[in-house]
Amino acid sequence: MIVTRSWLNEFIDLSKVSNEKLYETFNSIGLEVDSINQIEIAEKVVIGKIISCAKHPDADKLNVCQIDVGSGTRQIVCGAANVVEAEYVAVATIGAVLPGDFAIKHAKLRGVESVGMVCASSELGLPDMGKGIMILDESIGELEVGKELRSYDKIVDTIIELELTANRGDCLSIYGVARDLSAALDIEMKPFEYKQEEKIKLGIAREAELRHTGEMDADLEYKLATIENISDSFLIQLRLAMVNVEAEGKLGSILAYATHTTGVVLRGYDSSKFRNSENKISVHTLAKTKGVIEILGNEKVLSVAGVNQETEATANDETKELLIEASYINPDTLVEAVSTTSLKTDDLYYKTSRGANPDLYFGLSFLASMMDTYTDISCFVGSLNVSVDREHESVIVDAKEIASFLGMDVDIGKIVTILQKLGFEINTMGHD
Numbered sequence: 111m112i113v114t115r116s117w118l119n120e121f122i123d124l125s126k127v128s129n130e131k132l133y134e135t136f137n138s139i140g141l142e143v144d145s146i147n148q149i150e151i152a153e154k155v156v157i158g159k160i161i162s163c164a165k166h167p168d169a170d171k172l173n174v175c176q177i178d179v180g181s182g183t184r185q186i187v188c189g190a191a192n193v194v195e196a197e198y199v200a201v202a203t204i205g206a207v208l209p210g211d212f213a214i215k216h217a218k219l220r221g222v223e224s225v226g227m228v229c230a231s232s233e234l235g236l237p238d239m240g241k242g243i244m245i246l247d248e249s250i251g252e253l254e255v256g257k258e259l260r261s262y263d264k265i266v267d268t269i270i271e272l273e274l275t276a277n278r279g280d281c282l283s284i285y286g287v288a289r290d291l292s293a294a295l296d297i298e299m300k301p302f303e304y305k306q307e308e309k310i311k312l313g314i315a316r317e318a319e320l321r322h323t324g325e326m327d328a329d330l331e332y333k334l335a336t337i338e339n340i341s342d343s344f345l346i347q348l349r350l351a352m353v354n355v356e357a358e359g360k361l362g363s364i365l366a367y368a369t370h371t372t373g374v375v376l377r378g379y380d381s382s383k384f385r386n387s388e389n390k391i392s393v394h395t396l397a398k399t400k401g402v403i404e405i406l407g408n409e410k411v412l413s414v415a416g417v418n419q420e421t422e423a424t425a426n427d428e429t430k431e432l433l434i435e436a437s438y439i440n441p442d443t444l445v446e447a448v449s450t451t452s453l454k455t456d457d458l459y460y461k462t463s464r465g466a467n468p469d470l471y472f473g474l475s476f477l478a479s480m481m482d483t484y485t486d487i488s489c490f491v492g493s494l495n496v497s498v499d500r501e502h503e504s505v506i507v508d509a510k511e512i513a514s515f516l517g518m519d520v521d522i523g524k525i526v527t528i529l530q531k532l533g534f535e536i537n538t539m540g541h542d
Contacts, residue, residue, distance in 0.1 A: 112353040113287050115268035117371070121288035121300050129268055132291075139294045141281060142273040149267050151234055151260035152208055156180060157246065158201035158228070159255045163194050169220045175228065179203055180256015187217075187224035192242035198253050200229040200244050209235045236265070237351035249345035264345055269352050279441060279465025283373025286467065293531035302472070304479040313491045317391055318384075318433075320494035324397025328415040328439040330405075331470045332393060332494040333478075334381065335432050338486040340364075346484075356457075359427040364480050374473020375416065375458050375466045378425035379433040383407045391433065395496055401439070401447025416444050416462035417453050432487075434477065436470040437462075504537065 115132070118124060124132070129148065136143045158177040166172035166187060173193050175186050179201050186201065193199070203226045206214045212233075217224045231239040246253060250264045260266050272287070280286045292299045314334050340360040346367045350357060357366035361378060369376050384391045384407035394406040395415075403415035412423035416439040425432050445463050448455065455463075467473060474493075481487045507529070513519045526536055 111272045111274050111282055111287065113270050113272065113284055114349060114352050115270070116264045117267075117284050117349060118288050118291065121285055121302070122292050122295075122297055123300065124291075124297075127295060127297075132268075132270065135291065135294050136270070136272060139290055140275075141278070141287070141290065144271040144273045145269075146271075147269045149236060149265065149269065151236075151258075151266055152202070152206050153258065153260070154203045154206035154214075155208075155229065155234060155259045156201055156203060157253050157255055157257050157259065158184075158199050160193070160196055160199060166220060166222060168222075172219060172222075174222055177201055177226075177228070178255050179226070180254075184225045185223055186226045186228055187219040187222055188228045188243065190228065190230065190241075190243040192245065193228060196243065196245040198246040198255075200234065200246065200259050202227045202229050202233075208233055231348070231351070234259070236348070237354075239347055239351045245342070245344065247342065247344045249343045250348075265348070267352065276464060279461070280373075280467075282461050282464060283369075283467060284371045285472075286373050289532060293528045296527070296531075299531075302476065304475050314494060315492065317490060318381075318393065318494060319390060320393045320395070320496060322395040322397070322496050325400075326395065326397055326403065326496055326498055327401050327443050328395075328403045328437055329468065329470060329497045330395060330403075330415060330495065331436045331474060333434045333474055333489065334391065335434065335481070335487050335489040337361075337430060337432055337481075338488075340427055341484045343484050360484075361425055361427050361429065361432075364484060365477070368473065368477040368480055369458070369461070372469075372473045372476050373461070373467030374470055374476075375437050375462055376473055376477055377413065377419055377435045377437070377458070378429070379407075379412065379419075379423050379435065380425050380429045381431040381433040383410075383412055383423045384433065393433070393494065399447065399451075401443040402451065402453070403439070405435070414453060415439055416466070417448060417459055418456045434474065436473045438466055438468040438470060441465045505534075 133143050133146055156179050158179045161176040161178055163173050163175045166174050171189055173188050175188055177184050177186055202208060202214045204214055214227055228243045230243050250262050274281055281290060318334055342360060346363050350363060350366060355366050355370055357363040365376050365378050381391050384393055386392045386408060396404045396406055398404050404411045405413040413419040415437050441463050509522050509525060
């Protein structure tokens with residue numbers, strides 16, 4: 111599991127916690143640190159605003175850009191194709207020394223003066239974000255022309271890779287790791303609050319239905335929305351690169367980001383695959399065998415809960431009507447079912463097989479907040495749900511037993527505080 115300091119900071123205030131303290135704390139609570147990497151950006155790499163961009167007179171693949179770097183406008187020749195789409199970029203000005211001891215000097219490219227370099231992420235020591243230069247936006251903070259890039263906390267981040275044992279599915283998310291830190295450091299979690307403005311005042315039942323067959327082993331919740339436009343987010347792309355999560359397209363990136371943040375498994379469908387002969391979205395959940403819940407549209411299997419999803423049904427950046435699914439299935443039930451079948455699994459199976467976050471409302475609310483920020487979305491009121499009746503398990507915590515394997519006494523009050531911060535409800539408390 112990979113997290114970043116600034117990402118964690120969205121759920122817990124780490125302003126007074128050093129990287130050394132984080133390292134010690136993670137190791138002390140069983141979240142072994144495999145690596146910790148502090149991103150550093152060179153001096154004289156600044157925010158630049160592209161004023162104009164024209165083809166190089168003697169090279170088809172080069173562009174000549176006039177860029178405001180705060181101290182004035184500089185002419186810079188750039189070979190990245192996506193520079194024509196950019197407004198704000200990272201510019202290494204004269205005198206900057208980039209990783210690999212690469213010093214930026216005055217240059218002449220195919221006969222044209224170039225004073226500086228427009229940078230790709232890998233050229234600055236950041237994770238590779240694909241072809242082309244970085245196109246910045248205010249997801250990292252207010253963009254101020256001429257301001258050094260290293261002054262943005264969300265860029266000069268700390269990347270921490272944790273080695274989790276198979277039973278720690280609760281920490282396969284930014285939120286889950288922050289919750290453990292909250293208990294270990296005795297710092298309150300920041301509350302997540304979001305009130306969605308439902309822009310379409312039609313109830314989801316007017317447009318869609320959910321029917322199920324057999325005994326359900328999974329909790330499923332569906333939301334329906336229409337999308338007019340999806341915006342890029344530099345921060346989403348940067349953070350996904352930092353944590354080695356690959357996603358297809360803008361919508362796929364938003365879904366992947368929300369899943370990595372909350373631990374709730376989220377999928378997006380093109381709703382047209384579920385429209386029946388009456389032009390109604392009809393989702394059929396079928397309990398094939400114990401632990402195998404098929405999601406059908408027009409009686410065709412489009413996914414298996416927690417296991418996989420057919421490409422043809424997966425929503426993409428061209429999807430205009432989006433069906434969003436949040437799911438949870440008991441990992442023990444799921445793993446046993448998959449081991450006895452020939453089901454193919456996808457990337458999300460790693461989370462579901464170890465224990466995804468069962469708080470589907472949290473996952474959908476967080477995703478909705480992102481969609482409101484980065485898309486022009488109209489959401490139908492309400493949701494379609496199917497859930498499993500589960501009994502809450504009680505765990506007896508014995509202070510003497512804890513003391514015996516820790517080799518030290520722990521005050522019962524401290525034990526209670528830690529359990530509450532981890533989300534446990536305390537029914538009774540004794541001192542014997």
